[in-house]
Amino acid sequence: MASLLFRGLQFRPLCIYSSSLWTKKVGVLCCASNSLQTQNVTTHEKPKKVATRNQDKTLDQLLKNYEAIIGIETHVQLSTLTKAFCGCAYNYGSEPNTDICPVCMGLPGALPVLNSKVIECAVKLGLALNCKLSLNSKFDRKQYFYPDLPKGYQISQFDVPIATSGYIDLDLPVEFGGGHRRFGITRVHMEEDAGKLLHAEDGSHSQVDLNRAGVPLLEIVSEPDMRTGIEAAEYGAELQRLVRYLGVCNGNMQEGSLRCDVNISVRPRGQDEFGTKVEIKNLNSFSAIGRAIDYEITRQVQLLSQGLANQIVQETRLWDDGAQKTVTMRKKEGLSDYRYFPEPDLPEVTLTKDYIDSIRDSLPELPELKRRRYEQMGLSMQDVLFLANDVNIAEFFDATLSKGADAKLAANWIMGDIAAYMKNEKLSITEIKLTSDELAELISSIQSGTISGKIGKEILFELIAKGGTVKGLIKEKNLVQVNSAEIEKMIDKVLAENPKQVEQYRGGKTKLQGFFAGQVMKESKGKANPGILNKILLQKLNANS
């Protein structure tokens, strides 16, 4: 399609702005050829000028004139012990059709019974997203036919979801410009997952695996508040952080525990009316979300700027990660009629104030509050985001601080040497042998002057890799920093042993200070504090001149 457009730019410039000349044929552009000939003959000179003019108009400038309206629907698979309406366990990767029972298979006569943990997770998430909780909500049947939907309907919530009207606060990554954002949450509701279809390669048949049928989901619908791919990607990342912090979901997109679908439309800036909405599916990572949105915005802006708005249709597109573009999956022929009606097999869900309060009291400190707290400690935004955005790292950091360590020093250690080690060895902070207690001890040992910074780095490596205690290692390897008096003695010794260099220094070769410092360091077996060493050395060297 792009190549046809390009051809259009070169040979039929005027046709671009009069869409009546183009006919649509299943997404491929054709043009009535008769009118072309005349156009070409009469406007021979103009094409070149218009072409260059268009090429000059860069994409960035185009984009500035348009605004993207983005909303995201996220499905969160709850990590409850059993499914939503029956006692089956769910284990990702099990042999097909081994985690099933009459209820989740939809056998005749089977009835759903609600797993109360699902409500607990929904309330937790609703509170964490600052939502208004519905004290009386209900389940509804959403009806459609598909082989992975055993009952022919999905138990969901339609008009009275358990949580509505919330918001989520987040910080954009520093490398993308940073900045604080607040995005609205329209609703959160409970529903059950469907099974999986496995299609044969030759297309001759498909197989149904019902292991996943009946697994509890929370669907989170955002307000269409996002404007760029980065904002959308970070929204997804923050939701992942949140569900991991709350312990309601493991947030693994590769496993399908967290799934995001994007709705996007584009309109010229200043226009109130929304553009045509396009849905994008098959987004398996946050970066894919960002790239898909950027691609789609570009695609739509290009079409709009050429007056081809009618080629943007309301449809579902798939993100093709290999080709890095969105492709048409199916066109939406109007809205589906799901024939919703209240689920007669399940009673209403009633929440009491006491129940909600007890859950609120049990919530951990959430990422947003953590970030604000770290910010107030004087840490840079980069540090704040690194430390707060991983629940385990944050825990480690907080534990280190609770032992009295200085925030900035602890941050530096964690983000520096410790992070480097974790990256190299592909370990998480819970897997390394260093404990937060020992990190705190290390920091205070350096601060008190017991050991030098250099020594500190060395034993850190050992602590991470093998464990042990700071005090133990200091003792074992006799690493205590030498005190000033001893340094002075060593300096005197070195100066006495190298009279020639002393004279050269005093004659003007000040660079020799490094030589002396090195010698003293060697003498001290590295246990001299460089700062103190150089101070005393300079005093001595400059004393007699």
Next chain:
Amino acid sequence: MLNSINHHQKLLLHRSPKCLSPSPFSTFPLTLTENLPHPLTPPSKPTSQILSIRHSLLTHQLTAVEIAESYLTHLRRIEPKLKSFLHVADEEYILNEAKEIDNKISRNESVGLLAGVFVGVKDNICTGNMPSTAGSRLLEGYRPPFDATAVKKVRELGGIVVGKTNMDEFGMGSTTEGSAFQVTTNPWDASCVPGGSSGGSAAAVSARQCVVSLGSDTGGSVRQPASFCGVVGLKPTYGRVSRYGLVAYASSLDVIGCFGTSVADAGILLHAIAGHDRFDSTSSKQEVPEFKSQLTASDNFESRPLQGLRVGIIRETLEDGVDDDVASSIREAASHLEDLGCTVTEVSLPSFSLGLPAYYVLACSESSSNLSRYDGVRYGNRIAAGELTHLYGDTRAGGFGPEVKRRILMGTYALSAGYYDAYYKRAQQ
């Protein structure tokens, strides 16, 4: 039909169908427990068959195997004409169950209240060891991997599930002619229908093929066939009995009900299957009262035992369109209650006439949803096709009978966008 009954059979029958008029109130008054008659004398008043059998077993007058054999012989003899069963359990299975009971009794172990009692089960109630078709071609041969809770309770009390009874397909109908497999005759008159949708269960009890049976009632499907067949039919309050294992028709209306030849038997069966079930969220948590012991012989009361009880009779149920015989039977019952001491008052329910249309809207809507699962993909009889929509279409077109299709279409229409408020929501209100 019942001419060549053997001696033992006579013990258990107290009337032959030809000599009694089919009045649903001929079971009054109740007599049971202490005053059980001598086994050789046919009792003149209805008793509890269940308790008679229990008495015979515990006093070693009969064995469970003997009782089972005589019932089974009788069942088989009349079944070709009656056709009340879609499936009869293996003889070996039945006699083994009976033998087990005899063994327990000989070891002086306690046996449940339903020990040795033949129980018929409507074919829309799941039984793990027998097919459950709900009267439909689509489920022909389908065998569930579990027992309905009600069936489980019957078996726990020693009841012998003798077979699955005929019914209108998926419970939709009131004559049992809607069954995809066979037509059940009314034991009293072969030219009459047994009623429906639990026609098979009613006929089987009426013809003494089994002692009691389970049916289901959504819009009268236990009560009406009971009346047609001259037996007691009891529809419990919604939620009194677990629906787990009952093939759903209209989820907010379905109940499992009881058939018996006496109120006592129907009551004992109800007590056996009633109670909260954790597999059914709509089952009531209210305690099941010990009402079996409250079924007392009226002879034991002073006159007017129901003194002080106020009973309402709905005016609209006796108005136009009601058969004269039916109206007079109801009035007879009302005056009988007055004799027993009740105060009977006429009340008016102006919205009564809306009951039937409301029922149709609700039942059809819910059933259109409950029957969505029958698509041939995971179970049931699939008509293969090259394309998914054809698979669904052919399987359901071929597997469902005309009445079922009609109700699914009506229900789908009533729930569809733009009509939900006008139909389903209003019917609920």
